[in-house]
Amino acid sequence: MDSGITFDELLSRPRQLGLPLCDVSLYDDEAAVVEYVWQHYQHLLTPAEARAGLYLRGMTRAVAIESKGVQFADWLDETFGAVTEQQISQALADGWDALRIRTTQRLLTERAEEIFVNRCPSCRRIVQSPLAKQCHWCKHNWRQKTPT
């Protein structure tokens, strides 16, 4: 049965669960780090971490085929790597949030030299991307004028 969820929704859903982006009163640094690392450093995740943590339904091949068909399952295998049902259930053993927090902490420790947590020089909050030069929280802008 088709669950009625589009592919784009599957991809964007975890972000929508996160905190609203521009409400400073709701800024939570721990949640912001998790969101940032999962958004920008997906290539450092293991196949099971990626497929279990990027989708609310642990994306085993069987679940992928059931939700979006064989092409989607193939795309997941090519993009993130193939996984077993056991690997997915191990990844999700403590729940979806715990997986994302645990994985973020592991990457920040083991892959620290590859991860740049971009913080606003003014308010120290985490900004939208590693290359961002403007803070979406306090609107501070640290973009250098390119020399002419």
Ligand SMILES: [Zn+2]
């Ligand atoms: Zn700022």
